[in-house]
Amino acid sequence: MGSMTAAVDVRQVTVRYGSTLVLDSIDLRISEGAAVALVGENGSGKSTLLRCVTGLQEPTAGDISVFAAAPGRGADFWRQVATTVESPSWYQGLTVREHLDLVRVVNGGDPDDGHIAELCVTLGLTGLSDSLPSTLSSGQRQRFLLAATLVRPSRLLVLDEPEQRLDTRIKGAVAAYLRSYVATGGTLVMASHDDGFRVSVGAGEFVLIRPGAE
């Protein structure tokens, strides 16, 4: 009955910050192998919903399951889910390439199987392999953090505006990478403000509207 199980199942999720209602009884099911983009104006709750899907935030009401389990609980969840939703961090003394090797090795992968090299080409990091993350520009750092997320083996990617700060060429390469991730069975949920990017990824849109803004 695997096909009956949604990768992500959001049921009647409500989030309030104090008296401010941000998400009002949201329902969202994402099948395994599908891509969905949360779209909507600033403050419509896209990041909030993504944090709830990773278990980093508890909804005020409602239920979320990811691969039929509560999200964010333990190593088993994080072995299947890779995300850029957490605050970015890195090891001060390690280069871009050393970070990618580290993540790959820890996850049981071979750092020399070509996957890292492919990601570095996709994200334009080849010339930055020996740089320290702290010396990168904001766009370069965005590309590094995306690479560090994509290098992990995963079944679900949760990405908050992955197109942010990317130049046109890299944006196209990242869209193609995500499209092929989904075509090979991965599931993607992301927030995006770029409709062209969303369409090149092949993601359907899920529109969030600020409660009371209709």
Ligand SMILES: Nc1ncnc2c1ncn2[C@@H]1O[C@H](COP(=O)(O)OP(=O)(O)OP(=O)(O)O)[C@@H](O)[C@H]1O
């Ligand atoms: N920790 C918090 N405490 C209080 N209010 C918050 C908190 N985090 C977010 N909010 C509010 O919740 C609403 C939704 O924020 P969220 O970041 O989820 O929106 P978004 O759709 O991702 O916006 P953007 O397009 O600007 O990234 C906003 O009104 C924001 O001010």
